[in-house]
Amino acid sequence: MTDTKPLALVTGASSGIGFELAKQFVQHGYDLVVNAEDAGLEQAATLLRTDGAEVTAVQADLRTPQGIEQLWTRVQALGRPLDAAALNAGVGEGGAFIDTDWAKDLEIMQLNVVSTAALMKLVLTEMTRRNAGRLLVTSSIASTQPGSYQAVYNASKSFVQSLTEAVQDELKDSAVTITSLMPGPTDTHFFARAHMLTTGMGKGPKDSPEDVARHGIEALLAGEKKVVAASLAVKAQEALNRVLPDSVKAAGNRVLAKPRD
Template sequence: MTQNITEPQSRPLALVTGASSGIGFELAKLFAEHGYDLVVNAEDAGIQKAAMLVQAGGASVVAVQADLRTEQGVAELWSQVQGLGRPLAAAAINAGVGQSGAFVDTDWADDLAIMQLNVVSTAALLKLALVEMTARDDGRVLVTSSIASTMPGAYQPVYNASKSFVQSLTEAVQEELSDKGSAVTVTALMPGPTETEFFDRAGLDDTAMGQGPKDPADEVARQGFEAMLAGERKVVAASLATKAQAAASRVLPDAVKAAAHKVIAKPRD
């Protein structure tokens, strides 16, 4: 889906992954509203409808349905971005999945899929975007981490561990860019429970976390987008409760955080 997006444009180009719904879709809309053209990605066919809705706001949009859990999917997406022949001004690396259950009970194939998407594809796209941006010394990246990155995730162990990797990688790269005096910025978006399809897809509907209050996806996206534009290193979004949870995580021992996470993530009998 495109409107002469390969032709010379005054609008900057942005990439958003996981853009068929939830935070990613809201981020795509914000980019369009702020004058960006877009490449949007998701593994499901809903990305086509999402692209049409974003395009209705005046942006030129390319929709790429590709599974980022695979090396081929990452390569296909990046090939589409590079094929436009335009500099990538911004990237929101947002795609991610989770799964409920004790580590000994989950299927290894499902665990591996979480790591491939949340860890491998995030790192791959971050590297590809930053190599392109730092060559021009211009660009902004928003990486969707999670408040879960700050705590051991009993009954959601692989997901939390994957987000800890993402947060650590993001903060390390931020320091490297600062050391080089680069104008390129990387921002970590750290949401708490958010109104998206994540909980249903992860099998968390029968947990206290899944049934508890959640932040609206549009507000989480807005805070992340604004932090990215401001070049901030991280933003905990969106509610005061989520921000309080992040503050508590900075001082509580890991064993206490793991026990607390068990209470909210353990499936109810």
């Protein structure tokens, strides 16, 4: 990698929002470290390099402590300051809580909660030491409502959103910025992987990952605390969730997330 360009880290970068975030970084002149656990990461890295970026691909499973350590060791080995990071890796699973497999629930918590918190601590410790850097954390509009029929996923995103807002306050006098990206339903592999294609949410309208990522990077570079992306419908839902009681929001999520015949 050249040390004349800023460096960004993107997790969950093999497809979907993560890949589009990586593309946005490249278009803004960054070199990259990209991570995902699947073999599609190498193809994504190859595509990203076509725009002139130096890209280090780290295939590691962030559901494990070893995967987190492997990724961070590779970042440090570059010997360059980390100017920006997008902690985007996440998974979900549809179905009633008593019916979903506990091992799958645990994977959601390990990836969405534990790896996000661990990498946030590592990234921010490095950035605050230099008093410079920008962090984007992919939360979700799901963080604003109880998630009937995707209970663990919504709870994990509530943790991510709460953690992000708390650390924003702790670092309010720092030059380091933290931005929460809150997408709604997005046209990615998420619903297929979460076994939610037969749900109202899975069948309903979705934002493009390109639009979500563009809004996210624009907010990151502007130092904004939060961006709800990308459509007006998602922004309206987030605004409505600020005033609706949790019982109503849970019932609404049930309608959208409960499997249909």
